[in-house]
Amino acid sequence: MPENLFKLNAKEYILPGTRACQGCGLSLGYRYALKALRENTIVTLPACCLCVLHGIYPSTPVMIPCLNNSFASTAASAAGIVAGLQALNKTDTTVMAVAGDGGTFDMGIQALSGAAERGTDFIYLCxxxxxxxxxGTQRSSATPMGAVTTTTPILTKQQHKKDFIKIMDAHDLPYLATVSPSYPIDLYEKFVKAKKIKGTRYIHMYVPCPPGWGFATKDTIKTGKLAVETGVVVLFEIENGKFRFTGRSKTLAERGNRLPVINYLEKQGRFRKMNIEQLNQQQAWVDGKWQEYIRRAEA
Amino acid sequence: MEERKDDNISAMGTVAIGEAGKTGDWRSLRPVIDRKKCIPTVKNKPACFLCWLYCPEGVVKAGIEVEIDLEYCKGCGICAEECPPRAISMIREDKSHE
Structure with a gap:
C-alpha cells in the first residue's frame, strides 16, 4: 500500500477549517474524489452535508467551482451544465453531481433516472x-433495518435498506462503482477510472457518520472497514455490465471469511434497540445480497 | 473584497482558509506525535503516512517530520487510532495551555 500512496495527487482541493463534523467520513471521501478528478471539474450539489462543508457565502473552503441547487434537481442541473459546456465546446471538463442518500434515494431519483436514461456525460456521486x-438524523429509505433515528425513536426502522445500486444498474450504465473512505486508494483509483469514461457514471460512497450512527469520532475508519469485512458494504465495480469485486471485498470473496454482521452492528449506538429477530433478518438479508454478487462475479 | 467583473453572478463565494473559523478550538483532545516511534522519522525517509492518508481535514503534513496543523485540527483522533506504531497519542486539552 505505501507505494500506491505516493502515486496519489498531492494537491489538496479542500482548505482546512471546514464546517464538517469531527471525524466526518464524507470530508475524507470527498478529499480523495477531488484529488482524483483534479482542477478541470464542476461540482453541483443540493442542500446536504456536503453543502455545509462547502460553507456559507461569501467564502468557501473548496477550490473547485460549485453550483448549489434544489434537492430534486441535482442530476437535472448537471445535465444543464453539460449542455452548456457542450455549447461552449468545452468537452474536457468533468461534471460531477454530488448528493446524499436522501437527495438520491428519496428526492433526486427522478432527475437522476432521467439523466441516466439520456446518457448525460457526468459523474453522479451518492x-x-x-x-x-x-x-438531525431522520430516517431515509437508505437507513438499514433496526436503526434508531429521530423519526423512528421507539420501534426502530422496520424496513430494509433500498437496494439503490440495483436500480442504477438497471439503467445499463457504462460505469458503476461502490467506494468507502476507509479504503482511500481504492476510492481514488475508481474516480480516476470514472473520469476517463464517457456517459453517465454512478459512484456510491458509504460514509460512516459519527454523530448519526453513534460511535466515537476516532472510529470512522474502523467502522467503514468493519462494514466491508461483514459484507454490509461490498466494494465492486460494474464496467459495461461486467461485474468485478475490488480491494478487500475481492479477498473476502476469494477466501469466504466474511465476519458476522453483529461485529459491525454492536459498535454503533443506533442499533441499540435492535432485537434478535431483526438481527437474524439483517444477517439473512446481507447473506442474500452477498450471494447475488458472487453469482454476478462468476457469470 | 475585490470588485467582480461579471455582474450576472450575484452570489459567488471566494476560496478562503478557515471558512468555519479556527476549527482547532472544537478540539477537546490534542494529537501529540512521539518522534521516537513515528516511522518516517525513525527510518529517515518518506514512509507510512497513514495519518496523512486518513485525516478527514487534510491538516497532516507528510514529511520526514510529520506535522499536524493544530490551528485547524478538530481532534477527531483518527490519526492516533490508525497509527501502526501508536506514535500519536491524544492528550486532553488543558485550559491553561499556551
Missing part, C-alpha cells in the same frame, strides 16, 4: 450516510 444526518 454519499450514503444512511439517513438525513444534516437535519
Amino acid at each position: 454519499y450514503d450516510n444512511e439517513g438525513y444526518m444534516n437535519t
